[in-house]
Amino acid sequence: MEIDFQTEPQRYKHWHLRLDGRVAHLILDVDEDGGLFNGYQLKLNSYDLGVDIELNDAIQRLRFEHPDVSIVLLESANPTVFSSGANIRMLAGASHAHKVNFCKFTNETRNAIEDASAWSQKTFISVIQGTCAGGGYELALATDHILMADDGSSSIALPEVPLLAVLPGTGGLTRITDKRKIRRDIADVFSTLEEGVRGPKALTWGLIDQTVPPSELAGVIEHLVCQLEEPPDTAGNRTGIILKPLERNSSDRTVSYSTVRVDKNRTGRTATLTISGPQSAAPENNDALSASGAAAWVLRCARELDDALLHLRFNEPDLGVLIFRTEGDSATALQHDAFLNQHAEHWLVREIMLYWKRVLKRIDLTSRSLVAVIDPGSCFVGLLAEIMFACDRTYMLMGQLDGDPRPSPVATLTTSNFGPYPMSNDLTRLQTRFIGQPSAVTELFDLIGNPLPAQTCLDLGLVTFAFDELDWEDE
Known part of the structure; x- marks a missing residue:
């Protein structure tokens, strides 16, 4: 069942x-x-x-x-x-x-x-x-x-x-x-x-x-x-949003949502989770976010990813490796990331960020081997970069693939990677990653906003492996 x-x-x-x-x-x-x-x-x-x-x-x-x-x-x-x-x-x-x-x-x-x-x-x-x-x-x-x-x-x-x-x-x-x-x-x-x-x-x-x-x-x-009865935050009325049912299509090999797709390889005992970044600009203001409600990309994606993770935990125990990919425009994803950090005091933005914190912890505590793959078209930036830091190992392509016009993949750090989404140990994923090198986190903070190519990510310790096209498919 x-x-x-x-x-x-x-x-x-x-x-x-x-x-x-x-x-x-x-x-x-x-x-x-x-x-x-x-x-x-x-x-x-x-x-x-x-x-x-x-x-x-x-x-x-x-x-x-x-x-x-x-x-x-x-x-x-x-x-x-x-x-x-x-x-x-x-x-x-x-x-x-x-x-x-x-x-x-x-x-x-x-x-x-x-x-x-x-x-x-x-x-x-x-x-x-x-x-x-x-x-x-x-x-x-x-x-x-x-x-x-x-x-x-x-x-x-x-x-x-x-x-x-x-x-x-x-x-x-x-x-x-x-x-x-x-x-x-x-x-x-x-x-x-x-x-x-x-x-x-x-x-x-x-x-x-x-x-x-x-x-x-x-x-x-x-x-x-x-x-x-009086809460600490009494500034203005807060009108809730309705959490409408998720749109989900399932088959034996796939589970698809509007922003998340799960592809199951039963022979290889893997599941690939592809997370689609936002396709439209970030909300102009808090009222626009509230008007979008549960349809807003940043909340919709969190809910769909959460549901997909729980589905894999309980319904697919034999899929031992989870592979995380992202796809989308990095600049647009960075806009949404910046919107959250700039409006973090608004109740709905705060709740969305807290929800992402819980979803990311769900990834941390999922007892499978977790792998992130960064290739052309990826958007592991800011908030979405937290997913790659939650993984056990990360593979990143150096350069482009033959016949693929998309630019070489990059990763971009933002303030989202330095505090808002702590792990269960109350440390950020970067602090945990560099637990023996705390100075490395300080150095990374100075690189906020810079698109980091594969070799730079490898040198900084942000990825586990970086391969060129010749070795990419083999690895």
């Missing part, structure tokens, strides 16, 4: 998204019989990949379609269970590759919540009533504030170690110690308690932020929302 990562609120099986002014209620209500695969039921608000696909979609829509929402309440429709975490029977029947990619996607979604908290003026609050265990608590840990009913039965737990002899795989122990700053001995004890802990002890240990008697829960939530 092919997994589709495209959805919308009208199609959700497991979540309800309800808007109340600047407050959004994101309510988990898992359909037991709505699992992505056969052979298990999603009891006790447990989740599989399908549940998280919807959660990821909801977070994206809150950022792009509802920018004025400043509070997101993460709740459960079941008063006795917040969430029991990842479905064990689903995991038992899954392949190793699916388990790895499931955990990776789940954690990327939790990271997206934290990213929205840090950069999109949204505060996420978990409201826990009933059991909150395993991945359910890991989901709560990704939010800014954990509110728990003090009713004698609500509890939190990371029972993976005592019950399954596995570590919490989507950030549980990491977020307890590194984010909530819990003492490591307490974290050790907590993660070995099968039954978990209830309100008072959870509060004393710092595992939650607040306990409330059930009779006072609604009032406390209302008070908390009133305290937090």
